Amino acid sequence: MTGTLLKIDGLTKAYPGVVANDGVGFSVAPGEVHALLGENGAGKSTLVKMIYGLVKPDAGTMEFRGAPYTPAEPRAARATGVAMVFQHFSLFEALNVAENVALGMENPPPMRDLAARIREISHAYGLPLDPDRLVGDLSAGERQRVEIVRCLLQDPKLLIMDEPTSVLTPQEVEILFRTLRKLSSEGTAILYISHKLEEIRALCDGATILRGGKVVGSCIPRDKTARELAEMMVGGTFAETRRGGRTPGAPVLVVKDLSLPPMSQFGPALKHVDLTLRAGEILGIGGVAGNGQEELLATLSGEVPSADETVILKGEEASHLGPNERRARGLLSAPEERLGHAAVPAMSLTENTLLTGTIRKPLTKKGFIDMGAARAFAEEIIRAFDVRTPGPHVAARALSGGNLQKYVIGREVLQAPDVLIVNQPTWGVDAAAAASIRQALIDLAARGAGVIVISQDLDELMEIADNFCALYEGRLSAPRPVEGLSLDEIGLMLGGAQGMTEAQIEIQPEALA
Amino acid sequence: MIVGGIDVVTLISMLMVASTPVLLAATGELVAEKSGVLNLGVEGMMIVGAVAGFAAAVTTGSPVLGFAGGALAGAAMAALFALLTQVFLSNQTATGLALTLFGLGLSALVGKPFEGVRPPPTGKVPFGPLSDIPMLGRILFSHDWVVYLSLALVAAVWGMLKYSRAGLILRAVGENHDAAHALGYRVIAVRFAALAFGGALAGLGGAYLSLIRVPQWTEGMTAGAGWIALAIVVFASWRAGRVLIGAYLFGGITALQLQLQAAGYAIPVHLLTMAPYVLTIVVLVVLSALHRHGAQAAPAALGRSFHASN
Numbered sequence: 001m002t003g004t005l006l007k008i009d010g011l012t013k014a015y016p017g018v019v020a021n022d023g024v025g026f027s028v029a030p031g032e033v034h035a036l037l038g039e040n041g042a043g044k045s046t047l048v049k050m051i052y053g054l055v056k057p058d059a060g061t062m063e064f065r066g067a068p069y070t071p072a073e074p075r076a077a078r079a080t081g082v083a084m085v086f087q088h089f090s091l092f093e094a095l096n097v098a099e100n101v102a103l104g105m106e107n108p109p110p111m112r113d114l115a116a117r118i119r120e121i122s123h124a125y126g127l128p129l130d131p132d133r134l135v136g137d138l139s140a141g142e143r144q145r146v147e148i149v150r151c152l153l154q155d156p157k158l159l160i161m162d163e164p165t166s167v168l169t170p171q172e173v174e175i176l177f178r179t180l181r182k183l184s185s186e187g188t189a190i191l192y193i194s195h196k197l198e199e200i201r202a203l204c205d206g207a208t209i210l211r212g213g214k215v216v217g218s219c220i221p222r223d224k225t226a227r228e229l230a231e232m233m234v235g236g237t238f239a240e241t242r243r244g245g246r247t248p249g250a251p252v253l254v255v256k257d258l259s260l261p262p263m264s265q266f267g268p269a270l271k272h273v274d275l276t277l278r279a280g281e282i283l284g285i286g287g288v289a290g291n292g293q294e295e296l297l298a299t300l301s302g303e304v305p306s307a308d309e310t311v312i313l314k315g316e317e318a319s320h321l322g323p324n325e326r327r328a329r330g331l332l333s334a335p336e337e338r339l340g341h342a343a344v345p346a347m348s349l350t351e352n353t354l355l356t357g358t359i360r361k362p363l364t365k366k367g368f369i370d371m372g373a374a375r376a377f378a379e380e381i382i383r384a385f386d387v388r389t390p391g392p393h394v395a396a397r398a399l400s401g402g403n404l405q406k407y408v409i410g411r412e413v414l415q416a417p418d419v420l421i422v423n424q425p426t427w428g429v430d431a432a433a434a435a436s437i438r439q440a441l442i443d444l445a446a447r448g449a450g451v452i453v454i455s456q457d458l459d460e461l462m463e464i465a466d467n468f469c470a471l472y473e474g475r476l477s478a479p480r481p482v483e484g485l486s487l488d489e490i491g492l493m494l495g496g497a498q499g500m501t502e503a504q505i506e507i508q509p510e511a512l513a
Numbered sequence: 514m515i516v517g518g519i520d521v522v523t524l525i526s527m528l529m530v531a532s533t534p535v536l537l538a539a540t541g542e543l544v545a546e547k548s549g550v551l552n553l554g555v556e557g558m559m560i561v562g563a564v565a566g567f568a569a570a571v572t573t574g575s576p577v578l579g580f581a582g583g584a585l586a587g588a589a590m591a592a593l594f595a596l597l598t599q600v601f602l603s604n605q606t607a608t609g610l611a612l613t614l615f616g617l618g619l620s621a622l623v624g625k626p627f628e629g630v631r632p633p634p635t636g637k638v639p640f641g642p643l644s645d646i647p648m649l650g651r652i653l654f655s656h657d658w659v660v661y662l663s664l665a666l667v668a669a670v671w672g673m674l675k676y677s678r679a680g681l682i683l684r685a686v687g688e689n690h691d692a693a694h695a696l697g698y699r700v701i702a703v704r705f706a707a708l709a710f711g712g713a714l715a716g717l718g719g720a721y722l723s724l725i726r727v728p729q730w731t732e733g734m735t736a737g738a739g740w741i742a743l744a745i746v747v748f749a750s751w752r753a754g755r756v757l758i759g760a761y762l763f764g765g766i767t768a769l770q771l772q773l774q775a776a777g778y779a780i781p782v783h784l785l786t787m788a789p790y791v792l793t794i795v796v797l798v799v800l801s802a803l804h805r806h807g808a809q810a811a812p813a814a815l816g817r818s819f820h821a822s823n
Contacts, residue, residue: 053697073697074695074696074697075697086695090689090691090693090695090696091689092684092685092688092692092693093688093689094684094812094813095681095684095685099681099685102681103681103682103685103693103698104696108678
C-alpha cells in the first residue's frame with residue numbers, strides 16, 4: 001500500500017437548488033479498502049458517479065495513477081481501470097449471465113470463451129456462477145456475483161461498490177468480504193459505500209466522511225466505535241430507541257396456510273404461510289428482497305384477496321375484504337415503495353392523507369371531502385412526526401425519502417390501528433429519522449397494537465421486534481423470540497431450511513485456497 | 514394443381530406477394546419494440562411510404578428510387594415520432610396514434626395528383642432455368658426483388674438480435690434502459706436508430722403496396738395493414754421467425770379469400786374480406802396462449818419513457 005492510486009481534489013457538482021458535492025477531496029492507495037460514509041443526500045452517490053464518468057464535475061480535478069483523469073463516460077472509466085458495482089443492480093433480467101457480463105465489457109470475447117472465463121474467474125474468487133442461466137431466475141446474492149464478476153473480468157485497479165450488502169444474507173456478506181479482501185491483497189483498491197457501520201469497521205482500512213456535500217472528516221474505522229462513526233455522519237448525537245416493556249395479549253391477526261401465485265414475472269409465490277400476531281407484539285419478518293415481502297404485505301393489506309379462511313382479523317374471517325374494509329376493522333399498512341404506492345407523488349400531503357385516512361378519520365362529510373379536516377390531519381402528522389416540510393400543501397415528491405417515510409408511517413400510526421403492517425419502514429432513511437420511526441412503532445405496540453415489521457435490516461429487527469420469522473422463497477419460518485437469537489442462526493433462517501446456504505459456505509474455503 | 518376450383522401454385526405464389534407489405538412493417542416494428550419503444554404509428558408510416566414511394570417512382574420513372582423514397586419517408590415519420598417521444602418525452606401511445614392520423618391525412622393530400630396514374634412496373638428477378646422448375650419455380654423463383662429482400666431482412670434481423678453485439682445492446686436497452694444507461698450505452702441514440710429502421714421498413718412495405726401489390730395510389734389504401742403488423746409483433750412474442758409465420762398467414766388468407774371470390778363460392782364478400790384480419794388474430798392469440806411465455810416475452814421497458822435524470 002504505497003503511493004496513491006486515485007487522488008481527488010476540490011471536486012464540485014451543483015444541481016439546481018442543491019450543491020451535491022462541494023470541494024470534495026481525498027485519496028485512495030492501491031489495495032486500500034476505503035469507505036465513503038454519509039447519510040442520504042450527503043453526496044456519496046454523486047461523487048462515485050463522477051469517478052465512474054456518469055456525471056461531469058463542475059470543478060475540481062481527479063488523478064489516477066499520477067495522470068490527470070477526466071472520464072467523459074463510463075466506457076472511458078472502465079478503460080482506465082475503474083469498475084463499479086451498482087446499488088440497484090444494473091442487470092437485465094431477461095438476458096443470461098454471459099450476455100449481462102458481455103454488456104459490461106468493452107471488447108467481449110466470443111460468447112463461448114466468455115462463458116468459460118466466467119466459470120473460471122467466478123470459481124477463483126469463490127463466487128460460482130452458471131453463465132447460461134437467466135439473471136431473472138437468480139437470487140439477489142447471485143445477481144451481485146454477476147456484477148462483481150463483470151467487473152473482475154476487466155481486471156480493475158479500482159472497484160467502486162455502492163451499498164453492496166443491503167440485499168445479502170449475513171453468510172453472503174461473509175463470502176463477499178472474503179472476495180473483497182482477496183482482491184485487496186492482490187492490489188485492487190476498493191471504494192466502499194455503505195450505511196452499515198459495523199461492516200465498514202470490519203472491512204475498511206480508511207474512511208472519508210461526507211455531510212451536506214462536504215468532507216467533514218476522515219478516520220480509520222477500526223479505531224472508532226459504530227456510534228462514533230454515526231455521530232460523525234450526522235454531526236451530532238441522537239437518541240437511542242427505548243424498547244420499553246410490553247406484554248403480548250390476545251391474537252389480533254391470524255394467518256393460516258396462505259398461498260398466493262406470483263404477482264410478477266420473476267416474483268415468488270407465497271407458500272403455506274402461517275403466522276399469529278398478538279396485541280402489543282412486534283413481529284419482525286426478515287428476508288432478502290424478492291422472497292415474497294411485497295406479496296405478503298399485499299395479501300395482508302387486502303390489495304390482493306386470498307383464499308377463504310386464510311386471513312383472520314380479530315377473530316373474524318377477513319380474507320375476501322379489500323383494503324378499506326380492513327382499515328375499517330383496524331388493519332392498516334404502509335408498503336415499501338413510498339412514492340407511487342404509499343403516496344401519490346404529484347398530490348399534496350393534504351390530499352395524500354385522504355388516500356388512507358377517510359375510513360378511520362372524519363375527513364369526509366356526506367361523501368364530500370372536508371379539506372379543512374384533511375389539512376388539520378396532515379398538519380398533525382407533520383407536527384407529531386417532525387416531518388421537515390414547508391407545509392401540508394407541498395407535493396409528496398418534493399419531500400426527501402426520510403421525511404416522506406416519516407409522513408407515511410405517521411399517517412397510519414395516528415389513525416390508531418389495531419394491526420399495523422409496514423414493509424421496509426426505514427429503507428434509505430437517515431439514522432436520526434430511522435430512530436424516530438422505530439420509536440413510533442415501539443410506542444404503538446406499547447399502546448396495545450400488533451405490529452408486523454417486514455425489513456431487510458436485521459439490526460433494525462433485532463432492535464425493535466419481539467419475535468422473528470424469516471421469509472425465504474415465499475415460505476415463512478416459525479417465529480423465534482428475538483432475545484437470544486444470534487446473527488448466525490438468523491442467517492441460516494434467511495437462507496431457507498433446505499440448507500443451501502450452508503452447503504455453499506462449505507465450498508468457499510476450498511474455492512478460495 | 515387445382516383443389517376445389519383453386520390453383521394451389523398460384524395461391525402460394527400470390528401469398529408471398531400479399532404478405533410482403535405486412536412482413537416488412539412487422540419486422541421493422543419488431544426491432545423498434547425490442548428497443549423498448551411502442552410505436553403505434555405503423556399504419557401512418559406505411560401509408561406515407563406508399564404515397565412517397567409512388568410519387569418518387571412516377572416522377573423519376575424508376576421503381577428502385579420509388580422504394581428508396583418510400584423507405585426514406587417512413588424513416589422521416591419515425592424520426593418525428595422519435596423526436597417527440599425520446600427527446601420531448603411525449604406519451605408513446607398518444608404520439609403513435611397521432612402519427613397514424615397525421616400520416617393518413619398527409620398522404621391523402623400529397624397523393625391527390627397521383628390518383629389514376631400507373632406506376633412504372635417492377636420486373637421479376639431473372640432466375641433463368643430455375644424459374645422453369647415445375648411448381649417450385651413458380652412458387653419460389655417468380656417474384657420481384659422486394660419479396661426476396663423482405664425475407665433476407667427477416668433473417669438478418671433474427672441473426673442480429675440473437676448473435677450480434679449490436680443486437681445484444683438493442684435488447685438490453687429494451688429490457689432495462691436505466692441499467693443500459695448506467696453501463697454507458699446511449700439509450701436515446703439506440704432507440705432513435707431502431708425507430709428509424711422500423712419506419713424505413715414500414716415505408717418500404719407501404720411502397721410495395723402502391724407500386725407492386727395494387728399497383729396504383731388510392732387514399733387509405735393500407736386499410737389496416739399497419740395495425741395487423743402491430744398485432745403480429747405482439748402475438749409472435751417478439752420473435753422474428755414467428756413474425757414471418759404471422760405475416761404469411763395473413764397474406765395466405767388474403768390470397769385465399771381473393772381466390773375464393775374469383776372461384777365463385779357463395780360466401781358473402783364481407784365475410785371473406787374480413788377473414789384475413791380475424792383469422793390471423795385468432796390463430797396468433799391461440800399460439801401465444803399455448804406458448805405460455807407470450808406475455809413474458811415483451812421487452813421489460815416497452816412503452817416506458819427514459820430520462821437520464823438519476
